[in-house]
Amino acid sequence: MMSGRSHNIGRSEDKTTFEALFAEYADVIYRLCLYKTSDQSVAADLTQECFLRLWKAMTTKEQTVEKPKQYLYQIARNLIIDHYKKMKSLSLDQLAEEGFEPKDERQHTVLHSETTLLRNAIEALEEDYREVIYLRFVEDMRVSDIASTLGLSPNLVSVRINRGKKKLQELFL
């Protein structure tokens, strides 16, 4: 049963803003999903779902999306977790305990060996460092951008990047 809310679809200013966000972040979100799933089709599906949710949020009168970048990133993370929940029927507690390190073991998925190697390297780091290192190295984001994306302080991001880099150096052969 629908809630009875009215959806204001297609206001031109919403569409312009949304398409600008899509143009800027579609590849970023796609790469994140690809990095986590190693499957191009799944990554594309998740990216589409992510932007669908953003579009719904932007066009619903009761909601305002104040930080779209952070919102997008959070949605993407949640969708990736949901994807693996469906895949492996893990409980949320187990996912939280194990850390977000599920590996897609289906034989027929398209695995990018380099993406897998990269993921193994980054996820060998402590949980706090993984996201900042990923965004710094793969997306080449500045500290301030990473901070606003993850909702952290720039100081903390800077600290984590430094620690993560040092740890990576130790892990390299």
Next chain:
Amino acid sequence: MTETEFNKAIDALSQTTLSPTAKQEMLARVYETSINEVTQPIASAWSFSFASGYRSLSAYGLTLALILISGTAYASSVSLPGDTLYGFKVKVLEPLVLLSRWDETDQNEYKIALLQKRIGELQALKASGRINTQAGYASHVATERNVAAIEHSAVFDQTGHNSRVSSYIDTYNELAGAEFELATIIKTGVTSPTIASTTTEMEVAEEASLASEAANVAKEAAQEAASIVHTAATNMESATMSAEETVHTPVRTIIAPVKADLGL
């Protein structure tokens, strides 16, 4: 994995993009999906079904559960170390409240407020004469957890200190006594801001190095310019002397015989 392999993998992933066609199709599907969802029929408010009855029962059950939980939450919120519900307060309620705070600054302030709360609990225990080993230990464990959370927060100045937090820790340790005293790196300076300050120092050093290098370049350029000027001056002097010689020699040639003739 070697650093080269890592960098290669980074480059490969960072250059991965959706094709323009894929993006157009994705956008079209987003708009199409959102329109389709709006046009789904809305069920009548008067229709009754087992599903709606079940939903009512679920609503009552949920309300009852909420009443029980809120009662428990209240009872635990006023509990002190050693009480039965104290563990529920520090392990469930307080983390839930922390999670509800989205802003990192709010979270940090709440973490510090929890430390103050631990001090208040100890004071209340002492005032009521209920301080004992069990209560002291429960308080110590809870406070240690709070302090660990603060250690990982970015609430420190460039030297890794926070005077407010340090003073609270001192107050807690005075109340807790030697047996349950907290050991924390907050008192000696948290290492993480050192890295941040090292980064700042590195940036400053790099700026200074660049400035020094720029100054050396300017100095060399000035020396080069001075050398050029000196050479030019020397050449000009030589040219002038030569010019004078050229002018004076014929005059001497003329004057000398004249002087000889005049007996001068």
